[in-house]
Amino acid sequence: MALAACDQGDSLESFGGPTMGSTYSIKYVRRAGQAAPSEVQAQVEQILAQIDQQMSTYRSDSDIERFNDLLANSCQAMPAAVLRLIEVGQQLSRDSQGSFDLTVEPLLNLWGFGPQGRGEAVPSDEALAQARQRVGYTHLRIEGDRLCKDAAVEVDFNSIAAGYAVDRIAARLAEMGIDSYLAEATGELKAVGRKPDGSAWRIALEEPRDDRQVAERVIAVDGYGVSTSGDYRNYFQRDGQRYSHTFDARTGRPVEHGLASVTVIHPAAVMADGLSTLLLILGPERGWDYAEKHDIAAFFVIRADTGFVTRSNRAFDRLFAGQKQ
Numbered sequence: 001m002a003l004a005a006c007d008q009g010d011s012l013e014s015f016g017g018p019t020m021g022s023t024y025s026i027k028y029v030r031r032a033g034q035a036a037p038s039e040v041q042a043q044v045e046q047i048l049a050q051i052d053q054q055m056s057t058y059r060s061d062s063d064i065e066r067f068n069d070l071l072a073n074s075c076q077a078m079p080a081a082v083l084r085l086i087e088v089g090q091q092l093s094r095d096s097q098g099s100f101d102l103t104v105e106p107l108l109n110l111w112g113f114g115p116q117g118r119g120e121a122v123p124s125d126e127a128l129a130q131a132r133q134r135v136g137y138t139h140l141r142i143e144g145d146r147l148c149k150d151a152a153v154e155v156d157f158n159s160i161a162a163g164y165a166v167d168r169i170a171a172r173l174a175e176m177g178i179d180s181y182l183a184e185a186t187g188e189l190k191a192v193g194r195k196p197d198g199s200a201w202r203i204a205l206e207e208p209r210d211d212r213q214v215a216e217r218v219i220a221v222d223g224y225g226v227s228t229s230g231d232y233r234n235y236f237q238r239d240g241q242r243y244s245h246t247f248d249a250r251t252g253r254p255v256e257h258g259l260a261s262v263t264v265i266h267p268a269a270v271m272a273d274g275l276s277t278l279l280l281i282l283g284p285e286r287g288w289d290y291a292e293k294h295d296i297a298a299f300f301v302i303r304a305d306t307g308f309v310t311r312s313n314r315a316f317d318r319l320f321a322g323q324k325q
Contacts, residue, residue: 028181050275075148101249105154225269230261257283
């Protein structure tokens with residue numbers, strides 16, 4: 001009877017709002033005696049506001065945009081969170097031989113995808129060569145609490161900031177005694193625990209279509225971050241050629257391969273976020289080999305003449321063995 005009374009005190013709460021040019025949403029199980037939903041929301045939005053102030057490339061007063069405005073051979077004191085994400089990005093860059101790179105903002109702007117973009121366009125070879133001189137993770141270094149650059153590079157955290165935000169939110173929820181939740185920011189998410197009725201948090205992996213939403217697979221998640229990167233939402237076409245917002249920093253051009261989307265499952269949402277981008281850049285063959293070599297749980301959706309072909313690797317299959325597809 002005591003257990004039944006306790007269960008009756010559990011409720012499923014939810015809230016959300018705008019963030020990072022998109023939205024966030026939180027669903028969680030509130031147990032008797034825990035903070036009011038308004039207090040939980042205030043804590044979450046405080047985290048999101050801080051990350052926006054530190055890392056947004058869409059506001060001129062953010063810490064990273066002030067750094068981006070600096071000339072070559074400059075340094076700036078940075079919050080620990082920014083330096084942490086620089087370290088994550090540098091590791092992903094080294095692991096991908098420079099294909100993944102946080103300093104691609106000049107390329108994003110040149111092709112019309114960035115905050116300073118002037119319309120989608122295919123740049124000239126000369127303009128591309130000039131922009132590439134301002135791209136390269138090796139131009140960044142950390143000295144104590146300062147971020148330094150030896151070229152006029154500009155950092156863009158869009159490939160990992162949302163995942164980092166989800167991890168921060170998850171940590172704050174845990175500090176508040178919340179042990180069952182689904183936290184999502186701009187599509188990056190983490191699920192822990194179960195709903196009040198005991199059922200799992202279920203996540204739909206979408207088919208990469210821009211006309212409607214179709215679930216390729218639904219997975220039950222507990223204790224993991226989930227991130228999907230794809231080329232089907234942000235792209236333009238010129239003369240029959242498709243140009244996506246996903247760039248290989250080594251070439252300075254949007255990727256050209258058949259990998260439409262890739263989902264990564266990882267205990268840390270920031271790593272799921274970064275790795276899904278990295279695998280999308282590498283493509284269906286190199287990305288697959290990378291995921292297998294590093295035991296990364298990944299689900300690939302590949303374009304074929306007959307539509308889409310899905311492929312999950314061994315690490316992914318181990319995580320979701322026994323779940324109905």
